[in-house]
Amino acid sequence: MTTENFANVTLTTKASVYFDGKCVSHGFTLADGTKKSVGVVLPATLTFNTGAAEIMECVGGHCEYKLAGSNEWKNSGPGEKFSIPANSSFEIRVTEPYHYICHFG
């Protein structure tokens, strides 16, 4: 079961474009002030750094990810989540567009 939409949000119209467009996201804010983003990772292998802790929730497609300090690639598909600590990083390997919600904190 994936989260198909969020109601009553404020959406930022300009995207964030990372890695020459291999990742594109749009930020939004819930009524209670919580910030999240929705985005896509296109086929690529990328390394993301975190500031705040993040939870990545897959809403379409699929990825493999490897957290900093781990040697293990794990899978994440629709409805699945994985957590990344603050001030850390993870590698992500994508062969079909990976659609996600990024939850912070």
Added chain:
Amino acid sequence: MTTENFANVTLTTKASVYFDGKCVSHGFTLADGTKKSVGVVLPATLTFNTGAAEIMECVGGHCEYKLAGSNEWKNSGPGEKFSIPANSSFEIRVTEPYHYICHFG
């Protein structure tokens, strides 16, 4: 003056990915039911077909566009809009990410 955000919308979490990711958009719905999308065109020259008429509003970056039946490339930058008739097409030429709001009808 660009439209920086939309309040009180329902956001679809899964993106639409066109042209192998050269265009990525997220759909959303206003409180009154009006559907729009926000997206990015990455550096490329692409041809888009319209079903409903569209208004493309630039919220960051820049593009050149040429409507079906025209030989003239025109510029569109932040705060600027252009209209495409229903059941038509336009070419778009982008050298830096072009961020847009797509208004329908």
